[in-house]
Amino acid sequence: MIYGIGTDIVYIPRILRISQKYGEKFLNKVYTKKEIEISKKYNSQEVRAKYFAKRFAAKEAFVKALGTGFSQGIIMKDIEIYSNIRGKPHLAITKDFISKDYKIHLSLSDDQDYATAFVVICVE
Structure with a gap:
């Protein structure tokens, strides 16, 4: 049974501008150490911005x-986006603000200046 559905779209040049202006301060506030480390394999700032925008x-x-938004103590760094060996995106959470009985499905996409994400949370 579906518990919730969420979608978001991000303007990639905005992420590029913010990361250029605030650098590591911005990255460390929003992304996990693992997400930041993985991003270093991309040499281009534009490609890194696309990577961060999708996350x-x-x-x-x-x-x-x-259904909470960023409330009840949830912050961006509590959520980590990673890909399996085949490139399928997954979402991991670092705090217990969701029951273990849920399955989270994630899809990421980008085209030109926009990155999108779609999440479905199912009760198992």
Whole structure:
């Protein structure tokens, strides 16, 4: 049974501008150490911005699906986006603000200047 659905869209140049202006301060506030470390494999700032924009959208989409937004003590860094060996995106949470009986489905996409994420939370 579906518990919640969330979607978000992010303007990639906005993430690029913010990361250029605030640098590590912005990245450390929003992304986990693992997400930041993985991003270093991309040499281009534009490609890194696309990587971060998709993860930003995923975090926003997740809290929308959860129905809480960023409240009740949930912060961006509590949510980590990673890919399996085949490239399928997954979402991990670092705090117990969702029951273990839920399955989280995540889809990420980008085209030109926009990144999108779609999250479905199901009760198992």
